Amino acid sequence: MNYGCNKRLIPVYFIGIILGFILAEIEKNINLNIEQATFGAGCFWCVEAVFQDIEGVLDVRAGYTGGSTDNPTYEDICTGKTGHAEVIQIDFDSTIISYEKLLDIFWKSHDPTTLNRQGADTGTQYRSAIYFHSESQKKVALQSKNSTDKIKLYSDPIVTEITPSTKFYIAENYHQDYYRINKNAPYCQLVIKPKLEKLKINK
Numbered sequence: 001m002n003y004g005c006n007k008r009l010i011p012v013y014f015i016g017i018i019l020g021f022i023l024a025e026i027e028k029n030i031n032l033n034i035e036q037a038t039f040g041a042g043c044f045w046c047v048e049a050v051f052q053d054i055e056g057v058l059d060v061r062a063g064y065t066g067g068s069t070d071n072p073t074y075e076d077i078c079t080g081k082t083g084h085a086e087v088i089q090i091d092f093d094s095t096i097i098s099y100e101k102l103l104d105i106f107w108k109s110h111d112p113t114t115l116n117r118q119g120a121d122t123g124t125q126y127r128s129a130i131y132f133h134s135e136s137q138k139k140v141a142l143q144s145k146n147s148t149d150k151i152k153l154y155s156d157p158i159v160t161e162i163t164p165s166t167k168f169y170i171a172e173n174y175h176q177d178y179y180r181i182n183k184n185a186p187y188c189q190l191v192i193k194p195k196l197e198k199l200k201i202n203k
Contacts, residue, residue, distance in 0.1 A: 035094050036090065036091055040128060043118065044086040045178040048179065050201060051102070052180075055096060056092050059090070062088055062176055063171045064085070065085060065168045077125050080123040105199070107158075110128060128159065128161070129162075179192050
């Protein structure tokens with residue numbers, strides 16, 4: 001009796017094994033399509049708001065990179081002495097949105113011609129920067145920068161630094177989803193909202 005039951009379960013076992021392989025392959029392919037991009041373009045509240053609702057962007061985190069101090073706080077960053085830049089780190093599905101397209105948005109979302117300054121925000125922590133995660137990203141970023149300079153998107157030359165990604169420190173919780181949570185705050189109304197409207201990003 002038990003032997004007969006076990007024989008009938010054999011096809012079920014094989015189906016389970018096959019489904020397991022299929023699901024593992026699907027997960028592997030999904031993971032292969034997920035890439036990271038790290039950009040500095042002034043205050044990370046603005047940059048986060050620009051990218052977080054773009055189709056193909058899976059997650060956006062505000063944080064700090066490019067400096068020498070371990071585990072810096074926002075207060076540390078504001079001194080301008082740690083060497084870090086305020087950045088966002090993006091997880092994106094490259095089958096939906098390309099790195100090139102993210103760079104197009106990056107160039108248009110801030111002024112990459114002003115050294116260590118975006119609007120009223122001044123200091124090295126507000127520098128325009130691309131931190132590449134692979135040699136492929138480096139190549140694409142350099143080409144994108146040169147192309148943007150050639151088409152004279154801005155009258156002055158681009159000063160954006162393009163350097164390898166280094167240790168990323170996620171910013172304090174109150175910096176995450178800042179615009180979504182604080183839409184009525186003066187900075188959001190006066191700075192972020194007009195920028196999103198100019199870029200035709202509905203929020």
